[in-house]
Amino acid sequence: MSQSEVLSQAFELGFTYTRSTGPVVGRFLTELRARKLVGIKASDGRVIVPPMEYDPDTAEALSEFVEVGQVGEVVSWCWVKEPRSAHPLEQPFAWAMIKLDGADIPMIHCVAAAAESEMATGARVRAVWADEPQGFITDIRCFELADGPAASAVIEQPEAVDEREVITAVEAPIYLNYNFTAGKAPARFLSQLKKGILAGQRCPSCSNVYVPPRGSCAACGVATEQEVELPDKATVESFTIVAIPIPNNPIKPPFVIANLVLDGANISFIHLMSECVNDEVHIGQRVQALWKPESEWGYTMDNIRYFKPLQEPDVPVAMIGKIPVEGWEG
Ligand SMILES: [Zn+2]
Structure with missing residues (x-):
């Protein structure tokens, strides 16, 4: 050979999650959108930020929200010298556990400090808000050192009633980009x-x-x-009728996806079936590839547009995967 x-x-694997927030985190995000920070009071009186639905010790449902300060203290931190594309800041920054004034439990966020030497445990930091809060944790763009010059003007809280709906869900897609090299x-x-x-x-x-x-x-x-x-003739080993639309898939349901065993092969692969009556597709059915025009061929199984039924007798189940290269005589 x-x-x-x-x-x-290059490949991108994506999960386009929409997550429901539940009432407690939903309230936290709704308040963030209004540039407010709220925690929740635990059964022992501690204020937890971000709020939790259930008490971490007693598991009792919690409901007493408490507004906390927008300034707090760095409890611990680590410096990121080379931020990655997914990081919240492009310049070097610190991840920090920040205990906001009025809270008893620190929360994680980023601190935009000019240099690692400016960061310290116990440093006072204040929230810097995004220009247009959306109801997400990134509404706090970052924290900045509270004794340094303010990076942004202090925003007056508008007293107007926010008539937007309470947040109940957030878009939280996850993408994994990688390079696939075939063996x-x-x-x-x-x-x-x-x-x-x-x-x-x-x-x-x-x-x-x-x-x-x-x-x-x-x-x-x-x-x-x-x-x-x-050869490009095969036998249906198993199949499914897909009724649910798949995002970004141009094929409209219902359509048939089948495990097909080529003549002369002993294992199946998955491909699309078409030019068939979906309800009449069955195990043992004989099919043949319908190829795209040669000018469109690439390094892909998509060179075969789909498999379509052949007018040949069915293959008995026990014989599927045992048909010789010469084909099925019936
Ligand atoms: Zn072997």
């Missing part, structure tokens, strides 16, 4: 796929053919070196 190309691609066997498979060839690999020990190949046989633990060209 010839040397594979190294294939690498030797998947890279070889994808290079062949770009030419319109479905290339599996055969185990020298048990003779099972894997497609897409992983480079080794999971059953025998040996490398799979022999490449096997496979």
